[in-house]
Structures are given as C-alpha cells and as structure tokens.
Amino acid sequence: MTGPVLSVEALRVAYHTPAGAVRAVDGVSFSLREGERFGLAGESGSGKSTTALALMRLIKAPGRIEGGRVLLGDTDLLALTDREMRRVRFAQISLVPQGAMNSLNPVLRIRDQLADTIAAHDTRVSGGDLDTRIGGLLEAVGLDRDVMWMHPHELSGGMKQRVCIAMAISLRPKVIVADEPTSALDVVVQRQVIETLGAAQRRLGASIILVGHDVGLMARFVDRIGVMYAGRLVEVGPVGDVIADPLHPYTQLLIASVPDLESKGVFKGISGLTPSLLSPPPGCPFHPRCPKVFERCPVDEPALREVKPGRWVSCHLY
C-alpha cells in the first residue's frame, strides 16, 4: 500500500475582517489515497470550500493560511515559493471550479483557454499537435471537437463544466479538487457531468476531493466522506458506513434531514442557529445544538480520533 497521495495536517485559515478574525478552517487533517474519491461534506459556513481553495493556495486577502501542512507526495505545498507553486498547479493538483457559468474567460475561445493551460507547464507542445491534444481532451469529456473554436457564451452550463473538467485533466495531475462542481446545474445535467468527472478520473488514476453539501450526491460518488462543521472535521469514514451508521450527533441529524422518497411529510431538521465563526462556542462547537450534550462538551474541544477501524469522529461520547 503506497503512502497517501495527499495528506493535510492541522490546516488553519482565517479571514481578517474589520469585525475580527473569522476562523474559517480551524485545524483540519485528512489524507487521500491514490485513485480514491474523498468527499468533503458540510453546510454553508462549514469551511469546506475554503479548505479546497487552501489546498491550491488560492486564498486571497483578507483570507490568510495561518498554519498546518499540505503534503503532496513529500513536498509541502504551503512551504513552496509562489513560482514553485505555480508550476505545481494543474500539473500535480488541479481544480474544477464551482461557478462554471463564469469560470471561463468570456472573451477567449475554448481552445485558447485549454492551450494556455498546457503551454504554461509544457512549453514544448505547440501548433498542430496541441490542437489534436485539445480535441482529444474535449472528446474525453463527451464534447464535440469543434467546441474548441467556440466562445464560452455559446455553451450551455453543463458543457462549460465539461470544458473545466477537460482543463483539470489536461496535464494528468495526481489530485483533482472539485469544489461543488454541479451545484449550479439541473439534476439531469448534474448526473451526466458527475459521471463524466468519474470516468475521466478513473482513466487518469488520479484521486479526487469532491466538496459539496448534497449528501445524496456524495453517497453516489465518493469512497470516503469527511463531514465538516464550523471549520473542523467532525467525522470521517467510508461513505456507506457513515450514512448507515453515523457516529457524530451532527452527522446523524444532517443525514436524517436529507429528504428521501420514502417517508412523506415527516421533516427532521437541526434546531438553533449556525455557529458564529467570529466567536465560536467554547469546547465542542456543536454543543449548543447537540441533543446529546453533557457537561464535558462546552468545556474542552474533542480531538478527531479513530474510534473504530477507518471510522474517525471528534466527540466526547466516544
């Protein structure tokens, strides 16, 4: 079993707003095996997208990566210089953006936006065989070759997202970070795009981190899932086990609140308000809304521990 492709250790990211420091990611650690699909699930404000962007060092002011390590193989991405990081981006670790609608440059043809990605890392390729390579990439994601001569505004939402997938696999990276790639798409197109992403990833043998809030989508696509709440990982484990037998109280309520096509008219939600990241509640951040809260919870913060083989949770119940 080779070591993990990517391992994240105690990652911390904060946004310094006039009202104070918002700790968006507060000590997140997980690792990704080769070819594995890891789901990073959480609701708005949980810090999942910030974590994804931090892996690619795309956090912009007033955000700042405060600490931790991101090991791709044995190089710590957070320690690289900007120049070194630029070479790693898309060559080793690539991104499928959330808002496909305006992630493509509206004034450049699709071909130019694929060509400059390749040329930025592989200056030998040029002219004719660059076009054939781009044509091949587009076909690999189910698009017609002559889409490359079109401008973004001529493509539908689903087609634009497929172009982004083609870009993400163009340099055969080891890890693909997909930040809610289909949240803006209709359900039918969403399934087609996710299946395209899955096929491309399997053919490349790359690992994927899928960030999202749709637990159902996670269940259908990922191998392992990590649930985030208030900037921390509260539970990690194989997706089937976590959904069938969730350990952390928040995960239990989250999975219960996902509507399904069985029980009609019965609604289960989570009472209380989402926590403020400016001044998070002491101890376990979920304690104000946790049905199983007891005296230890508001006092000290639980660490993420492996309570069963492959099943990690950060809760004093275990």
Place this chain on the structure above:
Amino acid sequence: MTLEYVVRRFALLVVVLLLAVTVNFIIPRLTPGDPIEQKLSQLVATSGGQVGDITAMVQAYRARFGLDQPLLRQYVNYWVALMHLDLGFSLDNFPERVADAIAAALPWTVGLLGLSTLIAFGIGSILGGLLAWPGTPRGARVAIPVFMLLSAVPYFLLGIVLVFLLAIKLKLFPAGGGYPFGVILRFDLASITGIIHHAALPALSIILAGIGAWALAMRGMIISVLGEDYITLAEAKGLPERRIFVWYGLRNALLPQVTTLALTLGHVVSGAILVEVIFSYPGIGFKLYQAILAKDYFMIQGIVLLLIVSIALTMFLLDLVYPLIDPRIVYRRR
C-alpha cells in the same frame, strides 16, 4: 445586442444630426438682434466714418443671403447648403468661406486631439490596470493621489501651468502657435520637427490630464474584474502572472473602458478645444475662440455643427467596432 442594436445606434446618430442642424439653425434666430446688423454697426463704430444708412445696407445683405425669406424656406436652404458642404461665409474676413477655414484647421485638431487622446487612453489604462493588480509593488500605490490630482484639473488649466513652467521659465518649448513663425510648411524635416516642437506642450497637457482620468477608471474596472471566477481559475491553472494580467485582466476590463471612452468623447473634445485656445494652436478650438471674439456667427455655427457631427460619427464607429473586442455581441442571429 444584435442587428437591432446596430439599427438603434444608427437611428440615434440620425436623430443627433437632425437635432444638431436644427439647434444650430434656430438658436441664432431666437436671440434678439440681428447678427448682421450688429456686425455692421460694430464695423461702423470702429471705422469712425459716416457710412450711409445702415438699415439699407442690412436689407441688401439679408436679401443677398436669403435671410429675408420665411423661416421654413431658410431652413430648407440651410439643409441644401449643408449637403454641398457650404457653411456660408465668414463674417469676419469675408469672402473666406467657413467650410474652407474649418478644412484648414481640421488636420491640426485631429492630429493633436486624436493622437494625444489615444496616447492618454492607452498609457492611462495600462497604468491604471497595474495600479490595481496585486502583483504590482506596493510603492506604486502612491501614484493614485497623483492621478486623482491630474484628473481633477481641467485640461487647459494644466496647459497654462505647463506654458509658464516649460515655455516661459525654462524656454524648452514655444509658448504657442502650431508651427515656427514665417515657415512655409513643406514635407521636409524642418517643418515636421517645427510642428512637433510646437505641438509638444498642448499634447502633453491633454495626455497628462487624460492619463489621470483613464487610470482611475481602469483601476476601478480591474478591481471588479479581479473578483471574477475566471481570474481565480486562471491562477489555479498556474498561468504566468503577465498572461493573467493582460489576457484575463486587462482584456476584460477593456470592454467597459471603451464604452466610457465613447460616452466621455464630448467631454474630451471640449477640454482639447480649450487647450488650443491657451496655446493659440491653429486648430478648430482656436478658430472658434477667434470667431467668438470677432462675433463671426456663421463661423461659430459651422464649427459647433462640425463638433457635434464628428463626435456623433465617432461614437457610432466605436459602437460598430465594439463587437470586435467583445465576442458576446454578434450581429448575425446565432
């Protein structure tokens, strides 16, 4: 933004031309007093002699130029004359025709105004873009207040300061005029250097004031473009800084910048005219200034009409060119 857009812009152009000609025709006729009578009485006053009965002279002159006919007829005549590019005679140095005087002054203004505005637009946009780009060193930010100052002051006031400093005090440049005194303009090195030497200061004042305004406008646009998702993806793709700045930043910020250019054309031309006055530069602006001093009404009307028409045409051309830089605008029904 389709064929309908082109037709709408063309209709706007036609309306502007109609209005310009009509306004130009009506305003002089609205104000009390008759321009010709004033001109003649002014001549009489200055020449000191007894020059017969003014009113008879005025009647003859009005008949000669059809000014005694009903208003509508005059309006039609005015249009017919326009069609033949006949803007009437200059009252001040009769029998020179207004159209010829303008034709003589036009190249100077187009040269000075056209070149310096483009230079200011280009340099200003790039500097403005750099100012907002995170890659640029912090130190550059000191330029923002300087640009603010420059864009605040009207063009020609800057001209006055430049004349005083560079022409009077340091004697580096001539204080006015378009070409060396007494030189017959030929396509030879001497005339050309002479012209450039004279055009330097007026051009500099247009460029300096223009750069400030364009830089601030572009800085605002780049800041809004920076927030776009395609910039984040461009950085994620590991593209070189320069390519992101030019092809993703500037290229997209250029679109609203060109629209601003079209909208502020009137303001730019107005400013430049006054620069010509300060430098007594032989362009249309200075001609207008002289015509005002001499109360040469037909010359004033001609120049004003030309200004309005040329700006309306330029705006229409900019609207036609716009789709070339913004692929989303297509004339053919896709």
Place this chain on the structure above:
Amino acid sequence: MPSLLEARRVTKIFGGGLLRRRGTVALDDLSLAVHDDRPSITAIAGESGSGKTTLARLLLGIIHPTSGTILYRGRNLHGMARAEWPTFRRDVQAILQDPFEAFNPFYRVDHVLTTAVAKFRLAASVAEGHALIEHALRQVGLRPEETLGRYPHQLSGGQRQRVMVARAMLIRPRVIIADEPVSMVDASLRATILESLLALNRALGSSIVYITHDLTTAYQVSDRILVLYAGSVAESGDADAVIKRPQHPYTQLLVESIPLARSGSRWGQSSARTAARDAPGDTAGGCKFADRCPHVMAVCRRTPPPLFHTEERRAVACYLYQDAPTAGSS
C-alpha cells in the same frame, strides 16, 4: 363554485421585438386551477428554463399573459378595476426565493411585517398588531425577541426566509405561491420552513402552489405534482404516482437522476455520458423532449403530444400513451 385562482390555456412569450422573428416561448398553452373548497398543495416541478417562475409571476398578476387568461374567482384578473386588487392581494400571497434580497436593507426586518398588518388592516390597535406578529414568528420557529428590531444583514438566510413565511401567515391568504422557498437554504434548516408551509395548509386551510426544481421536496410536501418541460406540462398527477411510477420519459429521467443517500447505483463507473442536447431543442413542431427522448417515434417530431389521461387524476403528454383518452386540461 368557480375556481379561486386559475390559469386557463395561458401562453407567455418574451421578446419577439421589432427585428427578432419570434421571442422565447416561456409558457405554452398551460392550464392550472386552485380551488377554495378543498385546500391542496400542488407542486410545479421543472428544470431552469421550464417556465415555472413565469407561471408564478402570472398567477400573482405581476406580468400579463400573451394569450389565455388568469381567473380570480372566475373573473379575468387583468380586467378587474384597481379598487378590487386589494382583495385579490389579501387572498393570493407569495413567498419568494431569495431571502437575501427580500428585505429592504434600509429598514429593520419588522418593516415587512408591520406594513402587511397596516395595509391589510389585520389589527385594530398597534398592540394587537404586535401580538399578531409575535404569534406568527413563533409559528415559524423564531423567537420574536431575537428577530424583531434587527436589520436584515444581522439574520441568517434561514431566519430571513422564516420571517417571509410568517408574513404570509399573518395575512392568512387563501393561496400562497411559494417560488423555490427553500432552494437557497441549507438542508438542515429547510425542515422548519417546509413544516410551516404544511401548517399553513392544514391549520389555516390555504392552498399552496410549491414551485421547485427539487423533486424530493416536491414529493415530501405536495399532494399533486405538475412536471413542466420547456413551458408545457409533461406530466401531472398525485405525488406518489408521479414519483414512484413516472410515465413520461422526461419524468423518468428526472427521478433517475436524483442522488439518493440510501439507495441507488454508484455513479461515475460507466464511460463518459456524451453531452446529448442537455437543453430543450427548439424543434419547430413536435414534442420538445424529442431530441433527448430514448423512445422517440416519428409522430413525436410532427405534432406536440396532447395530455393523455392514463389513469385517475393522471395526465401524460407523450405518444407512448396515445391510446389513452385525451379530455381538455388536467
């Protein structure tokens, strides 16, 4: 008894100006009726561009139909005198999609509630009005002391949407048009909002037209579901029937694409699904779903399919069921 609110053979075309040949057809000959005597919850489900929001705006009288009529208690809404609109407003209310833009940033959140009380004269005195407001807020799971007096940006999306539901509760309308009320709210907070919609229906007897792109919540909340595709009804019927035994190929594709947490196959195993036309084709005549339909037949491309009544309270616009009777609107 005439229907309370009805869209009868309504078509809406946007654009189609001077030079553009024909505008975009948002709604094509659609009929829907809401009755006062038996309050029901009808879901209008469809992808973006299916015309569901246009239908909402038509039913609310915000826009005029290009052809067909909107009837309020049997009378043409747009034919009514201005003086009669307040009664229409009292009977037909709405909950809009975007909690962030539904509040005027200049005022505190109370403004939207107090205006409703004043304009519809819901209370004799200020104190009584205040009591009504506090009661409505508690009904949607909000503590008045934590909500009133605050500016919109000081409340979360979920809280703001619940204030919107409270506003509707105050007015006690006969019909509520809920246009994607929970699409911008996290799953865990949707429960209270969907519950309060059910409460509005059961406790206050208000009919609800629930507009959504999400079939699972449509199934959870509504009695009947109308599936819209490119401006026309593809299928309509009882919620169980439409979801558990979908008949129209488009509905089948929709149900099949829903990612369920506890069941269903693994995605991303088969080869890349080619991007077959993923948007409705503007085929001249014929069924608009023809390009994407696995069972397309010759007749499908010729004339648009009428609604066939395949079973009790069920209608499907698909030639696969052409031997079933067709009878007027659903």
Place this chain on the structure above:
Amino acid sequence: MALASLGRNPALAVGLALLGLIIVVAIAGPVLLNQGHARVGAFPPGLRPSGGHLFGTDTQGRDIFAVVTLATPETLKVGLIAGSVGLSIGTLLGLVSGYFGGAIDTVIRTAADVMTTIPGIAVLVLVATFIQKMTVELMALIIASLAWIYPTRAIRAQTLSLRERAYVQIAKLNGVGGLELVVREILPNLLPYLAASFVAAVSNALIATIGLEALGLGPQNSFTLGMMIYWGQFYGAILRGMWWWWGPPIALILIIFVSLLLTSAGLDQVVNTRIRRAA
C-alpha cells in the same frame, strides 16, 4: 452610525471637510474683505506678491487676493445652482422613466442618449454667444440646461435595478403601490446615488462654466474664477510670467475639484458597502 462610517471612510471625511472649508471661505470672505481693493486703480498695477498684497495686483491695479475672494463664491454659485437644478430634473426624469418604463421611458432615454452624444461645450458656446448681457445666474441656468443629462442616466439605471429587487415585489404584495412604493422602498436606497450624482453634476457644471469663461463667454461685469483666467490670458499675463494673476484662481479651482472628487470617491465606498451588506 454616520460618524462611525466616516471614520472608516477617509476619502469622504477629507472631501467633506475641504468642501466645508471652501464654502465657509466663500461666504465669510466677501463680508470681511474691503471690497474697494478689487476696484480698478485701487493699487499700482502689476505689483508682485508682497506683505501688503498677498497675491500682488493685476495690470489694472486690482488686488488679486480681493478679486479671488469675490470670485470664488460666484463660481461656486453657478456650480451649485446648475448642479441642484440638474439633479432635481434628473432625479424626477430618472425615477419616472426607471420606475414606470414604457413610452415615457423610451422618450426620456432617447433624449438623454442624444444629449450625451452632443458635446456640452458646443451647445453652450452657441447659446452663450448670442446672449448680450451674461450674468452669473443666467450662466447657471444655461449650464443647468445640460446638467440634467448625467443624473437622469445615473438615477434611471439605479431605479431600473432597484425596481427588480425582491423587496419591491414584496412591498407590492403587501399592497403598497404607486408613489408610496417609490418613496418608501426605492428612494431611501437611492440616497447614496443621489448624493454621488449631485457631486458629479456640480463638478460637471464647474468644468462647463470655467470652460465657457475661458472662451470669454462668462459674465463680463462680475468676478468669477474662470473670467479671472480669461482676463489674465487676454492681457498676456501668462506670457509676461505674472503667475500671481492666474495662479490663485487655478489653485482654488484645483482645491474645489479635488474636494469634489474625494467626496464622490467616498460616496462610491458608501454605495458599495451598502450593496455588499445587502447581498
């Protein structure tokens, strides 16, 4: 709340402070000053700046300091009158066409588009040339005839976008309609834009005034900053290096414009934070 936001908005604070200072000087100046100094022949001509005459005297013996003190309020008066007249017309037209739309909107929009194409200076020159006795008030009205264009376009664009906001729909559903809706729901959110349009209208009016005066079309018998520059240039003060004649008016004009620019930059910030907070 207002003071707190000023703290975080230096541009607005400095801009308003400068404007305040200018207005105080413009009002107090003429009252405290001995107006006699500004009369022809009051002092020996062409004196360089000295203890007695801060800004020296012009070729006709007027004390420049006195003239500038009298000229500033006049120029400001033109700017403010033209600006406020332009703004009120612009707001009315902008609100009506933005909110009600339809035929009235097409008329107003086309009129504004056409007038934007026409360079202001050209029309103003034409009108000013044919006016015999130009006064400050007349100048303001002429400029006001064009000052409504920018505010109309700006307010119309804002009203169009505000009209589509969900809270306007909600207000309609609450039974609020017509004028009450415009006043209660749309106008309050327009305030920052109105302020920004006013500042823009005043600075455009000032540019137009000074432009016309530089061509000699300003009021002949009263002091304004533009006319000072015109007479200075007319009597060759520039060529003869009498910088103390045209220097002070240019400096004052610069200060006025910088303060207006800072204020509008500050207002843009207020407008953006309001949008960011609402989004």
